[in-house]
Amino acid sequence: MTHHPHLIIAAGGTGGHMFPAQALAEAMVRKGWRVTLSTDARGARYTGGFPHVVEVREVASASFARGGVGAKLAAPFRILGGILSATLRMRREKPAVVVGFGGYPTIPAVAAAILTRRPRMLHEQNGVPGKVNRIFAKRVDTVACGTWPTVLPEGAQAIHTGNPVRAAVLDRAGAPYTPPGDWPMSLLVFGGSQGAHVFSEAVPAALALLPEERRGQLRVAQQARPEDAEAVAAAYEAMGVRAEIEPFFKDIPRRLSEAQLVICRAGASSLADVSVIGRPSILIPYPFAANDHQTANSKALVEAEAAIRIPQSKLTPEALAEAIASVLTQPEAAGRMAQAALSVGVPDATERLVALVEELAGLKPAKTHEDQE
Ligand SMILES: CC(=O)N[C@H]1[C@@H](OP(=O)(O)OP(=O)(O)OC[C@H]2O[C@@H](n3ccc(=O)[nH]c3=O)[C@H](O)[C@@H]2O)O[C@H](CO)[C@@H](O)[C@@H]1O
Known part of the structure; x- marks a missing residue:
């Protein structure tokens, strides 16, 4: 034997x-x-x-x-x-x-x-x-x-x-990044496995502050809890933003690879996915995680200048709109953020x-x- x-x-x-x-x-x-x-x-x-x-x-x-x-x-x-x-x-x-x-x-x-x-x-x-x-x-x-x-x-x-990240993420490890330009820009928004209620109000409110012509270029995919979905969809429709709202995206790896900008929490797997594929991100750590571990999780990406961190206590529509605009209006800086994210990822x-x-x-x-x- x-x-x-x-x-x-x-x-x-x-x-x-x-x-x-x-x-x-x-x-x-x-x-x-x-x-x-x-x-x-x-x-x-x-x-x-x-x-x-x-x-x-x-x-x-x-x-x-x-x-x-x-x-x-x-x-x-x-x-x-x-x-x-x-x-x-x-x-x-x-x-x-x-x-x-x-x-x-x-x-x-x-x-x-x-x-x-x-x-x-x-x-x-x-x-x-x-x-x-x-x-x-x-x-x-x-x-x-x-x-x-x-x-x-x-x-x-x-x-x-x-x-470790899943196979579908590894398949897209370091996938070429298309910096934001005049073409449709995709913005991917997700919480952890449960979704994040704060994003349902904060992200539409922030996008409402962007100039109308910029908003028109956006394609948003946002994970929202079932109880929030309708209100989020209505908010985007009212401001003319094309949006897909789902309680859970099964195809996050593909969506990450196609995104120009990601807005998410700082759960360990979310950040592993974002950094292995290599995308610019705005991170809002879940403030009630034990010992504030999500803030600690986000440290490497923030220090590498791959991510902008906004503590939830400072998450105003203005602060978020400013962060979003800073990535979407600066293609070169966005490209550098994507590259920097890869330096943090461990495929x-x-x-x-x-x-x-x-x-x-x-x-x-x-x-x-x-x-x-
Ligand atoms: C609220 C909380 O305490 N969360 C903790 C929980 O994270 P939780 O499991 O909520 O979050 P993680 O970020 O670790 O993982 C979420 C995973 O789900 C995927 N995803 C997400 C949304 C979606 O629509 N589709 C999809 O596939 C993400 O890409 C990621 O791969 O355990 C992690 C690992 O110990 C911790 O770091 C988190 O702090």
Whole structure:
């Protein structure tokens, strides 16, 4: 019987953690590894997208943040129980590597890897780590960072891998950018996976301030929550702007590649998409994200002068209109922004994660920090 190295991937039950976990799982399965996913019931629902050879191991979900008083009191015991059974199992199984992607459901597997001294790493998607990754950051061999720089506890071993993006984004990586000119200009507006209510008022109000002839050249595609869609469509129609309004665009990669300007939040995957394809952007970080991590996420693009950041507290129609006009009326500057975005993008994030896993398993010589860019 051939020996397949065993990778345990632990990921919390939200798209933000699951998506990069899935990208790594697929790549490792292709390499002939046996992959086990450790997640909770919520995470198990995402696993439809995982390669079927991945074995899903559900852990009792025990978040301190959710549930009633009874659930909160029981949470530490459930977590301890989870750690204990994961530890006993890991002692038997001796996985080659354990990778945690963040979230409460990763506690048992990552803690067990620490207790049984298995090679282990974390992947942190955001510029400020979530609670669980912050606790474990110094007790793993490596923290692979989706966002660079990432604020980590002192002493943690950090390496920049970027956040994996989907195949449809990679197909358009660095697609030639058409700077704004006299032809129709496309403006793409989207929130995170849920959409952003503020954009439904702010963007039409900003476009209303642009000179009429400029407005006439615009083609807007805007993600809006279902309850806002009608009002947004009516606002654009009233000012003669051609607009497509959808609750969720399935073809964001194509739309990004065709956009002259993107207005979005600063979620980790959104920024990975924008920077791998390479488009100028106006970013309005979601102000209630834990530890304001979206502002941290946007740092690299803003410092590279690829993006204009407007804090939500300063998001007036005037400020947004000024930012939009500054990109759309300066084709050369817009072209430079698109190029600068590419310098932040990491199209080979999945390969970088794979290389780290192989290195931890002792299958590849360790890279020194100097080898990194
Ligand atoms: C509100 C909140 O706390 N959001 C968090 C959540 O992001 P959330 O999952 O909301 O947002 P992300 O930016 O990470 O991902 C959104 C993904 O959906 C795509 N998309 C979006 C709109 C659309 O119409 N079609 C479409 O395909 C985007 O291109 C992107 O690939 O997890 C991320 C990763 O931990 C964090 O960085 C975010 O801060």
